[in-house]
Amino acid sequence: MKTSVILAALSLASATPIASSSAVFEVSITFNGVNGASFSQNFPADDSLVAITNPLNVSSIASVGGGFCTFTGVDGSSVVLDGEQTVSVSPPQPQKWGSCQTA
Ligand SMILES: *[C@@H]1O[C@H](CO)[C@@H](O)[C@H](O)[C@H]1NC(C)=O
DSSP states (O other), X not given: OHHHHHHHHHXXXXXXXXXXXXXXXXXXXXXXXXXXXXXXXXXESBOOOEEOOOOOOEEEEEEOSSEEEEEEETTOOEEEEESSEEEEEEEEEOEXXXXXXXX
């Protein structure tokens, strides 16, 4: 009986969200694919390098603003977004890494 109470308390503790009070501002980025598909990913505006795992072949990258971001493609493309804008990836290619900071 006591054991099950302790286990319940432990599982509650581990389900507690981590550090939700010290929220880092995140930049929402949309990746537009050559085939018309798109996906979005959030990047913390703290200059950290974030892996982009979606394999979509990306032809342009759009930001709704709020940050300064750079993206690197699998074939070496480099795209810089400064605030709210859409920039083409040339030639189109899947994206590998992104990082944002406050503008
Ligand atoms: C992505 O699309 C471009 C343009 O259509 C094409 O040249 C390139 O080979 C594609 N890359 C991949 C990984 O599918």
